[in-house]
Each structure stands twice: as C-alpha cells, then as structure tokens.
Amino acid sequence: GDEYLFVLPQQPAGAWMDYWFTAIDASDSLNMAQSDTSSYISGNYISYDNAQIDFVNSYGPSSLSLLNGTAVAITLPGTTDLVTALIRNYTDVNRPNDSMLIHVWDEVGGLPGTDLITPFKVFPEATLAEPNRITRVDLRPYSSQLSNLSGNVFVGFTVPTGEVWVSQTTPGVAGRTYADDGSIWANITDDYHFRAITDTFAGAPVTDFTYNSSADPLIAFSDISTNSPTSWSWDFGDGIGTSTSQNPSYTYTANGTYNVCLTTTNSVGSSTTCQLVTVSSIATVANFTASSTSFCQGTCITFADKSTNVPLTWSWSFPGGTPATDTAKNPIICYTTPGTYDVTLIVTNGGGSDTLVQSAYITVTSCPPPVAGFTALDTSVCIGDPVTFTDKTTESPNSWVWSMPGATPDSSNLQNPTVTYAATGTYSVTLIASNTVGSDTLTKANYITVNALPATPTITVGGSTTICQGDSVTLTSSSPTGNMWSNGMNSQSIEATTAGGYTVTFTDGNGCSATSDTTTIAVNSAPATPIIIAGGLTSFCEGGTVVLTSNTASGNIWSTGDTTVSITVSSSASITLSVIDSIGCVSAASAATAVTMLPNPPVPGITANGNVLTSDISNTYQWYMGSTLLTGETSVDYTITQSGTYSVEVTDVNGCSTMSNPFSATYTGLEDLPGKVQFKVFPVPSEGEVHLHLDAMERGDYLIELTNVIGEVIYTERMKDFSGKFMHTLALSEYGTGVYFVRLQSSGHALTRKVIVY
The missing domain is CATH 2.60.40.10 (Immunoglobulins)
Structure with missing residues (x-):
C-alpha cells in the first residue's frame, strides 16, 4: 500500500529515455517485479492535433491518392532549436508501410519551400501490436541547420517507392496539414498527428521557485522565474491543490513528500520546473489491527500499524504477551496464558505523538488438545493413482506429521498431502496432529488397497489404415468388455471414418485402466466430382445418338458400366459418371445427364382424289416423285401433273420424320373444261x-x-x-x-x- 515518488533527472532537449522500475520485497525468498517500460523525450512539445484518431490515409506512388508527400506547419513563437519530429503512422495486415523520406522545409508564401536539411529515410515504427505507434525522428544530427529557427517551418515526408500510412483526425480544426501531388502543395482539412520537440525559446520564461516550510504544513511558495512571465500555473502534488497566483501559500493535510510543479508563460512561450517538498509537522494519529483477537493459548498473532500521517517511531505494550513490549511497526506477539489483555500503541512523528489503548482487545482461551482424524476420497486405488488425504482433526490443529509407508512421498507435514503408490498391496496410514496445547496420533491399519493395472489392450485394424473419404475401417479392441475409445464409443469394435489417432482404454472391475498405443488412420480425399460434356443435343429422334465425354482422362466409371472417356448413347437414359483415382478412392457421382430418344411419327398414308394426293395429318410435309424432292410442295396435299410414283415425308413437332410408302398415281389430264x-x-x-x-x-x-x-x-x-x-x-x-x-x-x-x- 505504500506509494513512492520518483523524479527523472533533467536531460538536454532531444534526449531519448526509456525507464522502468524494479520492486523487491523483504521476504526471506527473493520476490521481484518489474514495471512496463515507458519512453520519454526531453524538450518543449508543440502539437496541434487532439490525439483522436478516426481515419487513416496513405501517400506514395502505390497509394490510391497518388500524392507524393505531406507536411504540417509548425509555428515557433521564438528563436529555438528543432531537435525531434514525431509522426503518428498506421499499419495493419492490409496496410504495410515502406520507408518515408523525412524533410524539414522553410516557409515560402505560406507553403513548404526549400529543404533545411538533406532528406533522410526513416521506417515507420507502427506495428501490428501497436498500429498507431508514433515514429520518433531524431533531428539532433542536423543541429547546424536547425538551430536558431523562428516563425513557421514545415515537418513531413515524401515517399520514394511504395506507400506510407498516417493517422489523422477528420475533420481537422488546426488547418495546418498540406499535401503534395508532385507539382503543387495544397492545404487539406484533416489534422495529421505530426509534432515537434524544441529546446527552450529565446525570451521564453525560465521557470524557478523557492519555498518556506517554517510554518509546516503551511508552505509559502515564491516565484523567481526570469524573462518576465505573465501567468503562473501551480500543481502542489497532492492531487488536490492548484493555483494561478504568482506567490501562493498552500496548507497540506497529510505528511509526505510532494512533487510541486510550476509552469510559467509569457508571449514567447512557457516552461515548467518541479521540486520535491516534504511535509512532516502534521501529528500522527495512532491506530492498529490484529490478525486475530480471539484464539487459543500458545498462539502467535501479528499486529499491523494503521496510524496516519507517517509515524516515525512505534512503542507497543502487550501485557500477557511475549515479548511484552516492541518497537517494530508490525510486531508478532505470542500468548501462552488464557485471559483477556489490553494492547497499547504510542506513535510519534515530527508533529508530535499519539497514544491508542485497546482495552480487553485480546481474548486467550484454554483449548483442548486435538483429536486426530483423516479420510481419503478413495481407499481402493490403482498403481500410480494420486491419493489425497484430507485432515479431519478437531480443536484447531496447527501442525501435521503424516507417515504413509509404501507411498511416494512416504511422509509429509502438509495438512492435506497427496501421494502415489507404485506396488500392489494394503497400506497403513498414521497422522500426528498438534495444536498449541498438545497432539494426538491416529493410525488406520490396512487403510489403502492398491490394485494392479490391467494388461494394455491392443487394437486390430480390419483393413488398411489409409482409407478414402466416405469409407470406414473397423478397429477392434483385444478386450471384449470395459472399453472406452478415444472417440467416446464403448463397444469392442468401432468404425473409424475420420483421420486421426485412435486409442482404447480398458478398465477392469477395480476401476484400474490401461490405454493402448495410438493407431493412426489417414483419410485420402475423394477425387473431384467429374463433369459430363455432351457432344450434341441430348434429345434426338429415333435412330440418332449423342456422344457423352468425361472431363477426366482416366478412371471413369459410367452408370452404363463403360470405363472409356466417351460413350455413345442411342436410347433414353439418365447417365451419371464417377471417377476412381490411382489409390482406389471414388468421387461423388456427377450431375445426371438426361438423354431422351424421341419416337418417329407413324408411316403416313396417301389418298388420291383425282389428281390431288393427300397425306395423313402431321406437323410438316415434303412431297417426292420417285426419289426427287418436289421443291415447295410442303402442304398436306399435292396436285400431280403427271403419272408416277409419289411419296410424302412427314415431320412431327419434335422434328422427327417418317417417309410414306410409295404411292402410284395416274394423271387424268383434266385441267380445264372445253368452251367458255x-x-x-x-x-x-x-x-x-x-x-x-x-x-x-x-x-x-x-x-x-x-x-x-x-x-x-x-x-x-x-x-x-x-x-x-x-x-x-x-x-x-x-x-x-x-x-x-x-x-x-x-x-x-x-x-x-x-x-x-x-
């Protein structure tokens, strides 16, 4: 609960420091802890962003913006040296960074002008663990170019190759961010988190103060700063007190050492200094507690000082205790005689002393000796099983001596020890329990029975240990009963369908178990599902065919029983295809390809009515004389112009055709009647x-x-x-x-x- 104040030593502007704390306590065994590492750069900080990140942007030839670089205007209110630049970059798995070329430009017409230094490359410090980490740019090597600066300068970077990401506040309020498209600089509305660290400004106040503690705890502070500060800001270091007066006084309410800081400001700038102030004249107030106030004779307890205002000395009085007095802050006192006892504490510091008497604070009773007792959760165990003995002794025992022949370990001073047994047999256990009054011994003869482990089961594999996806292999235990497989099954045999290691554990009637060696099953992936490619229409007329082809060159298994790459189908069917690979694994069946054979229409009949031949009704018609197609004669009837053998080919709605039998027709020659x-x-x-x-x-x-x-x-x-x-x-x-x-x-x-x- 103690608090400690550490002050970092003053460093020159631009000094980079990493610091941490190591704490070691006063235990007999070494206990040590180390804080996280913090970083600090000494100097005067100038920033314009609000530190809130709500967007990111990128620059460089590989960026979407194709912008060449960026800069932030830094206003120096007085003459000073620029020692460090800070640039908050950004990164994640999709936004890696390349190197940035650091620039410091002077101002020309309100925009970045000529370089004040030779640009140099720096790689952004942002990481996946700290995606918005600030990149520190040390400018001290350029002190000859960056000394005695004043007015506006621009700090930023360009990107020679790739891209660089930055963090930003959108929309910004500072109006100091500029972007370069390679030909012109333009002011943009975002605030980039670029900052500068400088040495002190010429003409800025040099802060200093003195204090008078003669009226402790009232401390009088006096400003002795130079360069005519016009405002003052005091922090009195207790988390409460502040002031804007030039020479304030402050009354502390508790003793301690406080880090008092004063910041002074004038038209050029500001500076801060801190001093440690010790307050010790507030009188301490005595108070204490005890680890126990009611206990048996022979018990030792710890008293803890709880006095306020930092006492410096302690004087304890313990009537009936041993020792009867003590000057330690937190003494340990033993009481051997029953009774009721007072406790007195006198504490002293620079402000005086205080006394606290707690009457009848300690009650010591006469307690009976212990009655030893213990149990074990399971008294019938297997070789190697852990056995925990649980103390059941009454009357507040404070020490235990166990004897456990045959066990490892075979003795213990723990209240509830855990042991194992390496050999079969029955074993006795003895406990001697003690308290501040006396002790008691309990022996339980033949208390623990240790059973032998069963024989280790074996696994028989009913086939290959490498199977295809969707297949299984039978694993059988050498034991008919008492099995528990690693996949949760409890039968003698299981079907293994997934890859992995399989074990079986056999448990006998005593609850003792043995586990087999691991049998590893490998599962090969099935080949890719094949695709059927039709070499034409899958719906055709009677007498037609279609060729179906697999997209796999070998291992084809058609639903027709064929194993070639292509098959010819001449009748209606639903065709599927699977593929078997070189190790015998079969793919899933392809999507079915439906093949439909359409029947041809019936053979049409022809009737004659004079010179007109008429076909049976169909969808379309084509007349022939002998084997000669009669061009344009596509009606249901045809008027002959000469005797001969005629036929008609009819086509149904599916496009299937049938030719009629030949029909012999005689031309009558009666086209026109005579006369008018x-x-x-x-x-x-x-x-x-x-x-x-x-x-x-x-x-x-x-x-x-x-x-x-x-x-x-x-x-x-x-x-x-x-x-x-x-x-x-x-x-x-x-x-x-x-x-x-x-x-x-x-x-x-x-x-x-x-x-x-x-």
Whole structure:
C-alpha cells in the first residue's frame, strides 16, 4: 500500500529515455517485479492535433491518392532549436508501410519551400501490436541547420517507392496539414498527428521557485522565474491543490513528500520546473489491527500499524504477551496464558505523538488438545493413482506429521498431502496432529488397497489404415468388455471414418485402466466430382445418338458400366459418371445427364382424289416423285401433273420424320373444261361457308360433287342440258374443320378445287 515518488533527472532537449522500475520485497525468498517500460523525450512539445484518431490515409506512388508527400506547419513563437519530429503512422495486415523520406522545409508564401536539411529515410515504427505507434525522428544530427529557427517551418515526408500510412483526425480544426501531388502543395482539412520537440525559446520564461516550510504544513511558495512571465500555473502534488497566483501559500493535510510543479508563460512561450517538498509537522494519529483477537493459548498473532500521517517511531505494550513490549511497526506477539489483555500503541512523528489503548482487545482461551482424524476420497486405488488425504482433526490443529509407508512421498507435514503408490498391496496410514496445547496420533491399519493395472489392450485394424473419404475401417479392441475409445464409443469394435489417432482404454472391475498405443488412420480425399460434356443435343429422334465425354482422362466409371472417356448413347437414359483415382478412392457421382430418344411419327398414308394426293395429318410435309424432292410442295396435299410414283415425308413437332410408302398415281389430264365455262370456289380458306359460282356459256350436262379427304361424297348437284349461271353456298362448318374437294365434271372433263375449313 505504500506509494513512492520518483523524479527523472533533467536531460538536454532531444534526449531519448526509456525507464522502468524494479520492486523487491523483504521476504526471506527473493520476490521481484518489474514495471512496463515507458519512453520519454526531453524538450518543449508543440502539437496541434487532439490525439483522436478516426481515419487513416496513405501517400506514395502505390497509394490510391497518388500524392507524393505531406507536411504540417509548425509555428515557433521564438528563436529555438528543432531537435525531434514525431509522426503518428498506421499499419495493419492490409496496410504495410515502406520507408518515408523525412524533410524539414522553410516557409515560402505560406507553403513548404526549400529543404533545411538533406532528406533522410526513416521506417515507420507502427506495428501490428501497436498500429498507431508514433515514429520518433531524431533531428539532433542536423543541429547546424536547425538551430536558431523562428516563425513557421514545415515537418513531413515524401515517399520514394511504395506507400506510407498516417493517422489523422477528420475533420481537422488546426488547418495546418498540406499535401503534395508532385507539382503543387495544397492545404487539406484533416489534422495529421505530426509534432515537434524544441529546446527552450529565446525570451521564453525560465521557470524557478523557492519555498518556506517554517510554518509546516503551511508552505509559502515564491516565484523567481526570469524573462518576465505573465501567468503562473501551480500543481502542489497532492492531487488536490492548484493555483494561478504568482506567490501562493498552500496548507497540506497529510505528511509526505510532494512533487510541486510550476509552469510559467509569457508571449514567447512557457516552461515548467518541479521540486520535491516534504511535509512532516502534521501529528500522527495512532491506530492498529490484529490478525486475530480471539484464539487459543500458545498462539502467535501479528499486529499491523494503521496510524496516519507517517509515524516515525512505534512503542507497543502487550501485557500477557511475549515479548511484552516492541518497537517494530508490525510486531508478532505470542500468548501462552488464557485471559483477556489490553494492547497499547504510542506513535510519534515530527508533529508530535499519539497514544491508542485497546482495552480487553485480546481474548486467550484454554483449548483442548486435538483429536486426530483423516479420510481419503478413495481407499481402493490403482498403481500410480494420486491419493489425497484430507485432515479431519478437531480443536484447531496447527501442525501435521503424516507417515504413509509404501507411498511416494512416504511422509509429509502438509495438512492435506497427496501421494502415489507404485506396488500392489494394503497400506497403513498414521497422522500426528498438534495444536498449541498438545497432539494426538491416529493410525488406520490396512487403510489403502492398491490394485494392479490391467494388461494394455491392443487394437486390430480390419483393413488398411489409409482409407478414402466416405469409407470406414473397423478397429477392434483385444478386450471384449470395459472399453472406452478415444472417440467416446464403448463397444469392442468401432468404425473409424475420420483421420486421426485412435486409442482404447480398458478398465477392469477395480476401476484400474490401461490405454493402448495410438493407431493412426489417414483419410485420402475423394477425387473431384467429374463433369459430363455432351457432344450434341441430348434429345434426338429415333435412330440418332449423342456422344457423352468425361472431363477426366482416366478412371471413369459410367452408370452404363463403360470405363472409356466417351460413350455413345442411342436410347433414353439418365447417365451419371464417377471417377476412381490411382489409390482406389471414388468421387461423388456427377450431375445426371438426361438423354431422351424421341419416337418417329407413324408411316403416313396417301389418298388420291383425282389428281390431288393427300397425306395423313402431321406437323410438316415434303412431297417426292420417285426419289426427287418436289421443291415447295410442303402442304398436306399435292396436285400431280403427271403419272408416277409419289411419296410424302412427314415431320412431327419434335422434328422427327417418317417417309410414306410409295404411292402410284395416274394423271387424268383434266385441267380445264372445253368452251367458255368459268367455275369459282371461294373463299379459300374458309371459316365454314363456301360459295360455288358456275357460269356455263355452252349448254351441257354438269355434275358438282363435294368430298372429304377420305373420298366420302358430302354434296352433289346435277344439271342436265344446262347453260347460264349457277350459284350455291355450302355450309361446311357442320362437317367440321379439315380439307374438302369440290369437283366439276362435264363431257368427260373434270376440274377439282381444294377447300380448307378452319
């Protein structure tokens, strides 16, 4: 609980110091601890940022900004030497740094001008552990160029290669940051954390003070600073007192040594000095505690001084105790006689003394001797198992002597010792327990039974210890029962499916265990799932094929049973493919490729109606005469112009085709009736009504017939010895949609017209 004050010695401006503290206590055994290391650079600090980091930026030819460099304007209120620059960089795993070229520029027109020093490279100090660590730039080697400076200078860097990251405050408030694009400097709104350390400013105050402690604890302070300071800031070092007076007085409330600091300021600058001030005239107030106030005779206890205001001497009185008096700060006193006792403490310091008497503070009772007792959690154990004996002695024992023949260790002075046994057998245990009054002995004969370890089990591998992903191998223990595998299974055999080491532990009826050696199973990854590449359409007409090819050159296993790289498929099927590698591992099956064979349409029939040949209904048609394709003849019917053998190829909606059987047709040669006869059939095609117009300018016999595609006569009109005009309307919608033929005959001649009703 003690506090210590350390003051670093004054150093010249720019001196870099690392410091730490080592503490060693007064224990019989060496106890030592060392603080973290701190760093300090001596001098006058100039900074404009608020130390808050909320953004980062980068410079250099590899940066997104492509900016060449950056600088911060430093204003020197008086003549001084620039000794150190501080630049807060940044880094993380995605933002590494390259070296920066350090510059100090003079001011030209409010912007960085010429270099005051020869630029030199420095690597940023930021690390992954300290990503915003400040980089320290020692400028003392350039003292001849950086001495007796005043006004504005610019501190910054350029980046020759790569990029350098900096920390910043966005938006900034100082307006002192500048960026260089390689041709011009521009002021930017961010505050970069660039700082300067200087020597004292010429004309700045040189702070100093004296103090008068004759009225301790009232201390009178007197400013003796030079160079006419205009303001003063005192810190009296107790965490409470401050003042802005030139010559204040301050009353301390506790004795101690305080680091008193004064900062003085004038129009040029400021400086600070500190002195240690000791206060010792506040009288101490006695107080103490004891580690115990009620205990058995023969007990020794510790008294702890709790007096305030830093006592310098202690005078204790302990009636009934040994020793009866003491001058130590925290004495140890023993009481051997039952009773009630006072304790007195007199403490003294430079402010006087104080006495505290605690009446009847200590109560010493007559306690009975101990009754020894102990237990063990398990009295039947295996060779090598730890056995912990737990003291159950009553009447406040304070020492223990254990005897444990056959154990390691075989004796102990601990209250609750732990031992092991290396051989089978039964063993006795003895405890002698003592307190301040006496002792007691307890022996438990044949208390511990030590059982032998079982035979170490072995593992039999039912195959190779290297398997393929998705496969398993059987591991079998040599013991039929009592097994516990390393994967948590408790059967005699297990199926190992994952890579790793497997052990089995056998436990016998006594609870004793033995563990097998490790059996290591390796699992090889399955080959990559293959891909089926189709060499054409996977949907084709009857009689067609498609070639399917694997993207793997070897080890192919098709669902058809083939093992080649490519297969030809001629019927409908769902095809999958797996691959087996050189060590026998099989991949997952590929995505299925569906192959569909489309049936060809039925063989079409052909009917003739005069010179008109008509096919069975299909999707598209192509007529042939012999083996010659009749160009443009793609309707359901075809009007022949000569006798011959004709056929039609029909194609269904799937694009599958079938050729009809050859059909022999005889051309009648009756295209026009003789004389002046006009015969019109319209409209064609028709939605249901068809009009017949006959204009016979020569008298004769006429026959008009309407037939369907299968030759059935639907309508007949006979006219004997007729001339003139004949008009008739046929309502074909009642017969349904389809193809019809109107035939006009007269004097051995005929004319046929096709009608389509939809």
